[in-house]
Amino acid sequence: MEFGRRVVLAVGVLVMVVAASFLIDTAVWAAYLQDNDSNNPLLETATVDQEDFRHGPQSWRPYATPVAIGPGDLPSGDWYLAFVELGAVPVGGNPALSHTGSVHVDYRFTDLAGTASFSVYGLRAGDERTWTNRQSGYGTSGYYVSGTAAPGEPPRWASPLPQGDRYIIETADSSHSADDDVARGTRTFWFERTGSGLDGLHITTDPAVRKGQVTETTDPEGSFYVTYTGGNVVGDLFLMVAVDRPQPEDFELRLESTFVEDDR
Amino acid sequence: MIKHPSYFSLYEIALLSLFGALAFVIRMAIKIPLHIPGNSGILWVLPVIIGTALVRKPGAGTYVGIVSGLLASFFGLEALHVFDILKYTAMGITVDLVSMTFGYRLDHPVVGFIAGAAGNLVKMVVNYAVHLFLGVQGTFILIGIGASSVTHLVFGGLGGILAALIVGRLCRAGVVHQDDVPDDG
Numbered sequence: 001m002e003f004g005r006r007v008v009l010a011v012g013v014l015v016m017v018v019a020a021s022f023l024i025d026t027a028v029w030a031a032y033l034q035d036n037d038s039n040n041p042l043l044e045t046a047t048v049d050q051e052d053f054r055h056g057p058q059s060w061r062p063y064a065t066p067v068a069i070g071p072g073d074l075p076s077g078d079w080y081l082a083f084v085e086l087g088a089v090p091v092g093g094n095p096a097l098s099h100t101g102s103v104h105v106d107y108r109f110t111d112l113a114g115t116a117s118f119s120v121y122g123l124r125a126g127d128e129r130t131w132t133n134r135q136s137g138y139g140t141s142g143y144y145v146s147g148t149a150a151p152g153e154p155p156r157w158a159s160p161l162p163q164g165d166r167y168i169i170e171t172a173d174s175s176h177s178a179d180d181d182v183a184r185g186t187r188t189f190w191f192e193r194t195g196s197g198l199d200g201l202h203i204t205t206d207p208a209v210r211k212g213q214v215t216e217t218t219d220p221e222g223s224f225y226v227t228y229t230g231g232n233v234v235g236d237l238f239l240m241v242a243v244d245r246p247q248p249e250d251f252e253l254r255l256e257s258t259f260v261e262d263d264r
Numbered sequence: 265m266i267k268h269p270s271y272f273s274l275y276e277i278a279l280l281s282l283f284g285a286l287a288f289v290i291r292m293a294i295k296i297p298l299h300i301p302g303n304s305g306i307l308w309v310l311p312v313i314i315g316t317a318l319v320r321k322p323g324a325g326t327y328v329g330i331v332s333g334l335l336a337s338f339f340g341l342e343a344l345h346v347f348d349i350l351k352y353t354a355m356g357i358t359v360d361l362v363s364m365t366f367g368y369r370l371d372h373p374v375v376g377f378i379a380g381a382a383g384n385l386v387k388m389v390v391n392y393a394v395h396l397f398l399g400v401q402g403t404f405i406l407i408g409i410g411a412s413s414v415t416h417l418v419f420g421g422l423g424g425i426l427a428a429l430i431v432g433r434l435c436r437a438g439v440v441h442q443d444d445v446p447d448d449g
Binding site for chain 2: 003006007010011013014017018021022025026028029031032091093101125231233235238
């Protein structure tokens, strides 16, 4: 076969691969939209109760170095932590090239005692490298809710996390675990180095303000968005719920999360 | 005792190993903050294609791919760790196949484009396959694969053209063994 024909054939094969990619892209996107319209099956729900606070009491939350849980820069107070997998992940990258979007989270507290603090943890797809929202300095974001219920008994089942750069956390919702090397219902967070992994994930009440802000409220019901401004793929997203008082028996936190595509 | 000659000479093995190491170093050391999928392909197809063009034997690209893949698997910072060897090797095999198809005319910019684009596209496909294998939700990574394939093709192709121009200049300058590389490109 002459050189020119081989070139044409090779270019044809490349074009077919690209066309197949667009077909897959269109088919997946159409299926996603169809699912989204029919009672939104991509909507993930989770419920946190008193027994889901598996870690604590402690004044800090996981990172390469301990970071504060409550508003402010310095760790203080005795907090109990629960980790919930949200089921949806934010998608970052170049908005002209992919369907970027955030995760919309609706929450509803019942009988919340003290203050609840929301933080987010994202695991990089394919490994345990973890990102979280910045707790201090430029780009700080967070969400705090105060309740008026009477505190309950301290949870006997909770124990503080050991400090380090790798944490094995127990999840509140152990519906699935992708890693067969660890026991069911636990996931590993690994923070590569201090200063890294703090500027990708954010909590915001307005998805247009992608770097987020700190919100403090007394409303037991509300919503926020988890945005991602990094270029890698977030494989799993966890919401950390921390409370600074032992919760009463009737305590419940209802969460609904769904992927929301960015406006273009 | 009869001593069988090895498929690659010592010189070729040294050359291919160096190019494999160069592909790894380029991948690790140079980060282009474009946030466009496949943009790194413009650089890391260079050692694979040039190594293949200089040795001109089937398997040369695969050798470069395996060396860079092994280095990336055990010393790299990429997300896929040991699975990295799959995408590096896949790219090397693809460059090998394209080179053989075109009689190792890798000094021709069109052939360079095809080799680079095909290598980068195959790397993308392997990358997606490994992510799906590892349990990443398909919806979230497959959405956008269309645009991603175009950018992989473009950046890999551009890298291939650059590699072809370098190979052509090296051959014409007599720096490397020319064999039957046409002078007119």
